[in-house]
């Protein structure tokens with residue numbers, strides 16, 4: 127048997143009020159894809175940050191070859207061949223793609239001048255391998271989240287890696303981009319690199335990984351061979367119970383039309399969009415990234431001006447001029463980018479959650495802090511948010527728990543129309559099914575719910591009707607009885623399934 | 628693991644953590660200002676016994692009141708993620724205007740008139756930075772110069788003096804005392820309490836933190852970003868007007884350049900207090916601490932016989948130190964080869 131590329135032994139890491147890692151051991155073999163799984167806040171990212179030199183462990187050892195090593199910082203980890211692709215993107219938005227990829231090691235000419243030509247050439251050759259639609263000179267801030275992710279991946283390909291860590295790389299990738307990513311991983315694997323792969327998506331885990339290690343509440347639960355286990359078994363190890371995946375099939379009465387959109391257009395982003403949502407109904411929006419779904423949501427939330435068309439709330443035509451206006455009319459939007467749009471990372475959990483209603487939570491001239499804490503507690507319990515308390519900075523929460531704060535923030539507004547854009551991005555399987563159930567329950571209680579998602583199982587699971595979009599247009603609207611995976615895929619790729627159908 | 632053995636291992640880890648170099652660095656970085664201040668206070672008390680007498684302490688606080696009042700307003704602006712470099716020159720304007728109007732319409736009308744004019748300047752800056760989204764550094768640096776020009780135009784370049792210095796009640800704001808405490812200190816304390824509550828406890832204060840912490844997320848939460856920034860500049864202008872009032876009332880006559888350079892001292896106090904220039908953090912209480920630290924350092928240097936103008940250099944050194952410790956605290960170490 128060959129030696130592992132690296133071994134972690136009894137790693138312990140505590141943060142104030144949280145024991146994030148409690149004696150975790152595991153090892154990665156050369157040429158294997160090793161999955162790391164666990165609920166939100168189980169300690170996966172923290173473990174990888176210890177390995178990547180970002181956190182120093184309080185106890186335990188990292189062993190490479192036969193010797194324990196100390197990862198004093200990210201650069202040192204990189205020098206030792208550990209490449210880390212982060213869950214939360216860490217790119218310099220103002221710089222070009224090439225500069226981001228080679229940051230700190232730009233090719234030089236005489237007198238220390240940057241060799242731009244060589245830089246662009248090298249970068250483009252890597253980008254070509256990744257098959258992406260942008261080039262070396264593009265400003266990173268102009269790229270979509272998915273493409274920024276690809277830049278992070280490109281960065282990993284520049285070093286001579288022994289181990290590559292992917293922390294939820296697919297959370298914001300499209301299916302096509304995923305295929306490219308998996309090819310890249312296969313190449314790395316073939317060249318003997320050890321790969322650590324963190325994801326909440328079972329189908330990926332079972333498709334590309336060789337072994338699975340599981341963490342629960344910072345404790346190591348064991349390692350299994352992927353080929354010899356099942357989704358149920360892994361879930362059981364992760365959450366300590368069986369998952370209830372049944373759909374809340376209660377057939378409640380649909381109410382009146384809460385939101386109707388007629389012939390709405392917005393420049394080149396989308397055109398001639400018409401649909402309606404009734405109270406008690408979940409309307410799914412499915413399509414590729416860039417199909418215009420997010421832009422429609424932003425228009426309904428007062429963030430964009432439509433160029434033509436009508437929006438009717440409860441049958442009355444309205445002009446929604448700002449998010450404040452949308453909120454006042456009972457519309458909530460859970461935005462797709464939690465770090466950029468959803469949260470103030472430096473603020474505590476409670477303050478983030480009550481932010482949209484600060485003006486309504488008053489006792490005299492002051493904030494009613496007791497009421498705020500009550501709201502926070504209610505949604506912490508409802509959504510199972512793992513945090514030592516409301517005073518914790520949101521930036522210190524795990525990725526999935528951050529997402530739950532955003533969801534709680536908008537649920538607590540008790541909207542008439544709830545729009546959620548990629549609601550379960552980065553959320554573990556247990557919580558995901560909880561959130562799906564919650565969305566169904568909300569509909570049953572009479573809310574009108576719009577779910578935008580790039581995950582087909584998700585849309586199929588939660589929606590009563592599904593709108594398929596392609597390139598800014600609605601191709602077809604399916605009912606949950608008539609929809610099939612194939613017809614949906616056809617519709618969103620612009621093939622067949624045309625509007626008249 | 629049993630409870631007892633867990634406690635024992637916790638303790639061991641606790642001790643290891645306290646002793647580790649990294650932790651010491653992190654503590655130094657986070658509490659560096661307070662530690663440096665404590666060392667400074669002890670050294671100066673040893674060097675000059677007069678330093679910590681009640682009289683001297685009171686005089687430090689009184690002479691810090693003007694800077695302090697302005698720093699309260701600038702705290703709002705900085706937390707909202709912007710800068711205000713115009714406060715010094717705006718204070719000169721307020722001082723000159725109120726002195727001029729004092730003789731023309733009497734103090735009772737002069738004071739509100741001066742406040743109105745200063746607030747107009749604040750509103751103008753707030754409009755440019757808040758609604759037009761112009762860079763606050765450029766806007767307020769420009770206003771520093773523009774308002775200076777405005778003041779000189781207003782005064783014709785002359786010093787401004789009150790004709791009847793003995794016969795006016797106007798002097799109470801700068802020279803009066805109540806219950807044995809100088810009025811400027813009372814104004815500073817009252818304003819600090821009021822604005823401290825506004826920032827920490829009201830919906831508006833929450834919005835200021837949100838806008839400065841992540842403007843996009845604030846917008847997505849329905850918070851009027853432009854109006855919030857605008858209001859911060861109005862608050863800053865109101866504080867500047869109050870500072871101008873104290874200054875005018877203390878001297879009853881003034882040059883056009885009375886506030887020159889104060890913007891840096893104000894900013895130094897705010898940063899010393901720990902507000903981040905990136906926005907989203909800081910408190911009124913910490914700013915007050917920053918003001919006092921700055922006041923004591925300047926006073927201490929005078930007491931040990933350094934020339935008045937040395938303090939300009941010292942102020943600069945303090946700003947650099949404060950900014951350095953600010954980023955060091957974020958990184959958790961004093962020095963790091965990578966950003």
Ligand SMILES: Nc1ncnc2c1ncn2[C@@H]1O[C@H](COP(=O)(O)OP(=O)(O)OP(=O)(O)O)[C@@H](O)[C@H]1O
Pocket residue numbers: 141142144145146164165166167168169170171172173213512513522523524525526527552554
């Ligand atoms: N810098 C920090 N300060 C305080 N607590 C932290 C910090 N970083 C992580 N934690 C806490 O440590 C625990 C583990 O977090 P971690 O990010 O490793 O979870 P995760 O398994 O990656 O979850 P997710 O699937 O949601 O990404 C969480 O409870 C989190 O709140």
Ligand SMILES: [Mg+2]
Pocket residue numbers: 170171172213293524525526
């Ligand atoms: Mg994570």
